[in-house]
Amino acid sequence: MRLTNRPLPSYSFIPGITPHPLKSRDGHMYGQEEPELEKIEPSEWMSAEDYLYSLDLLNLGYFWESHVWLEALWNAHERTGECAEFFKALIKVAAAGVKARQGKVIPAQGHLNRAKELFKIAFELNENKEPLLGFHYTDLESFIDSTISNLDSFCEDKHRERRCLSPLIPKN
Numbered sequence: 001m002r003l004t005n006r007p008l009p010s011y012s013f014i015p016g017i018t019p020h021p022l023k024s025r026d027g028h029m030y031g032q033e034e035p036e037l038e039k040i041e042p043s044e045w046m047s048a049e050d051y052l053y054s055l056d057l058l059n060l061g062y063f064w065e066s067h068v069w070l071e072a073l074w075n076a077h078e079r080t081g082e083c084a085e086f087f088k089a090l091i092k093v094a095a096a097g098v099k100a101r102q103g104k105v106i107p108a109q110g111h112l113n114r115a116k117e118l119f120k121i122a123f124e125l126n127e128n129k130e131p132l133l134g135f136h137y138t139d140l141e142s143f144i145d146s147t148i149s150n151l152d153s154f155c156e157d158k159h160r161e162r163r164c165l166s167p168l169i170p171k172n
Contacts, residue, residue: 051073059169082123092112095111096147096165097165131171147166
């Protein structure tokens with residue numbers, strides 16, 4: 001399920017396998033600047049196109065690309081507060097996706113464990129008001145636990161370059 005109608009990159013960057021999006025002349029972002037985004041209000045997440053696009057990228061297996069958009073959101077929030085911690089957690093999920101695509105179970109698991117910690121911090125900073133940016137903490141915790149339990153099979157899959165994690169779909 002797509003959250004936006006924005007075009008997707010022509011490929012998902014996998015280090016050592018596909019051209020680096022920014023550095024390679026064959027990269028799908030070559031010659032472009034990384035995005036600079038505006039801060040979003042947590043209550044306005046449903047109309048925050050950049051946030052929804054970052055989730056599209058993450059859900060469709062464009063892990064590195066989603067990382068770029070999420071980092072821009074993290075920076076827009078000056079790397080502090082509940083939204084910044086939430087975006088940092090999603091950055092860790094994206095990093096886990098990159099590592100899983102490379103077949104690296106232990107680093108992927110480390111990123112996912114850190115994401116779980118960061119989600120918890122984000123919700124604590126939000127005084128445990130839910131949902132935060134369309135998600136409930138227990139759903140995110142279940143997503144992380146399920147993803148960790150499936151990492152071995154993901155990383156051993158000879159077609160892992162095309163695999164995605166379970167989708168993260170926000171709810172009103």
